Amino acid sequence: MKAGYIAIIIMILLAPVFAYLAELVGYAEPLENVAEMLNVEEKPIYSGILPDYTVEGVNPYIGTLISGAVGALLTFLLAGGVIKLARKSRK
Numbered sequence: 831m832k833a834g835y836i837a838i839i840i841m842i843l844l845a846p847v848f849a850y851l852a853e854l855v856g857y858a859e860p861l862e863n864v865a866e867m868l869n870v871e872e873k874p875i876y877s878g879i880l881p882d883y884t885v886e887g888v889n890p891y892i893g894t895l896i897s898g899a900v901g902a903l904l905t906f907l908l909a910g911g912v913i914k915l916a917r918k919s920r921k
Contacts, residue, residue, distance in 0.1 A: 838902065849891055
């Protein structure tokens with residue numbers, strides 16, 4: 831169990847490295863490329879808590895790290911809640 835948590839922490843810490851490398855090679859989201867080719871404009875209904883993995887006023891790489899950490903924390907909390915409910919319903 832500990833090894834799983836360590837692996838997740840390592841992945842979160844490496845997220846900014848992958849963001850930097852993606853920018854370095856000019857990676858873009860495939861759907862965004864297609865939308866650009868078709869001249870289609872995005873009109874989101876809700877942009878989310880941290881749109882495009884950014885935190886306003888923060889270095890983009892640090893913003894990616896913060897976004898990843900927030901996303902991982904929310905996922906852990908949701909999973910923990912589901913597990914708690916499942917255990918409760920078994921009793």
